[in-house]
Amino acid sequence: MSTPANSASRALRIVRTAAELSTAIVQALEGLAPGNSPAALGLVPTMGALHSGHESLVSTAREQNDVLVVSIFVNELQFNDRADFERYPRTLDADIEILARAGADIVFAPEVSTVYPDGRPLVKLDSGALGEKFEGASRPGHFDGMLAVVAKLLHFCMPPASLGVPVAYRAYFGQKDAQQLVLINRMVADLNYPVEIRSVPIIRSAEGLALSSRNQFLTKEQAKAALVIHRALNLVKGRADRHEPLYLEDAAGLFEMEPLVELDYFELVDPRTLQELAFNCQDTPFTGEGLLLVAAKVGKVRLIDNMSLGY
């Protein structure tokens, strides 16, 4: 792609319906300088409540694409807990300000009636065994609901079928939701969606806490205690980098010293299949590729994090 136009010159368009979105996408693509071939359209799906983690997604997508669409939709289907859905922060005005500054072209903020005009879908996505483990174990139905809306958004925002200048299509997801990313990649492969999924690294606070819209529900004391997650990941990562045996149980041990933090799981898995790696924690140094997954509860707030190991 060519160099993106100066973001200051872009006008952010906010659209609510599928028809407005299509028109806005076509106009934005047509407005590109001629010779912009192949053009590229990037989509960043979000549930709003944007923080620096999202800004990193948006800024990466901004750099890599000519036209940038950010969707904001709090998807009830992926909340297994109604109260969690209701208290999920809705900050549309602040989100739009952030996205205008970040140079997005189009914000797609649909109503529920646009996304689910007939109520809950009758034909559903089934994330199968991949969606039942780890986060799926404590959030039944979460990943099926997430896939339901991503499957729709990928179609809503797809550049139009036509004949002329090709348009590359990419969608961006954060690596923080590692299981979500694996499932989306799997869905795109299993349904042959014509889109390229790109992922963006986790953004952390200076102290190491992975950014999440849930962090705002932590007290200062809880936020400090939650740093054990990063310490545990780093402990194992350091051993992997030094080609030492990993001794995952030492990481779990760190959590026992933090009474405010209740560990749910700390696992080493295959980064593509989420299969637990039957890793011998005795005297064998780690080789190959792995992904450390961790989830812990701090008060009522569930936090997840992960780190790649690999050579």
Added chain:
Amino acid sequence: MSTPANSASRALRIVRTAAELSTAIVQALEGLAPGNSPAALGLVPTMGALHSGHESLVSTAREQNDVLVVSIFVNELQFNDRADFERYPRTLDADIEILARAGADIVFAPEVSTVYPDGRPLVKLDSGALGEKFEGASRPGHFDGMLAVVAKLLHFCMPPASLGVPVAYRAYFGQKDAQQLVLINRMVADLNYPVEIRSVPIIRSAEGLALSSRNQFLTKEQAKAALVIHRALNLVKGRADRHEPLYLEDAAGLFEMEPLVELDYFELVDPRTLQELAFNCQDTPFTGEGLLLVAAKVGKVRLIDNMSLGY
């Protein structure tokens, strides 16, 4: 769309891989006369073993589109019975001859490794309650497997995302597989696929037997006995047309007089939701819209048929 080019002048391209298919679709679209706007691409998904029923689908799609793709793939996932999958007729050479005569532009006949490169999909389509009744009741998993391949084919054959002359995209399915058609329409709506589903009426033999690739497994005597299906549908349809009460049990009664034919179900349903219509068979004339669904076994061969009632 413009008048299709003379079918005699078309060269049928047979492609096996996704890359070959994309190239063939782009070349066929680019080969259209200029000013052909909007262009239209039609897809007819089949499992081969083409008969006059398919020819009608293909010929309708040929008339309505500039570029016509027919896919041929015997999808193991939709066979709940391995033996049924194995004996399903594979007649690729004869199919290609029929499609060349019918003026198709592209035959997409992928290998299993193109459609399912990683084996069975991990993220699946779930047809839910709609897929469990009627045909789903006797063929567990059938509709999920059917949706899995249709979801892929709709993406494989989608005209490319680009900027220029718009391309309309349609996929064609026969009304004979009524439950399949309802589920595909539902999937397209629930996942917001950018495709228009068009359906084509049932084709029958002169005697009234709905054409099916399974009919070739019937003896002459069985084929004659199977005509009771059409007689039963016509009996009820006639009453509906004359605004009489339907008395569905009379239709079921006809089957009792045919010892070679074992009725599975004969139901009146809502044509969009397949909800059984709580129809009062006493003295109330039928009003509204309905779909009669029937399935019966003749020897080892399961036959389905249907007929619309409505005003």
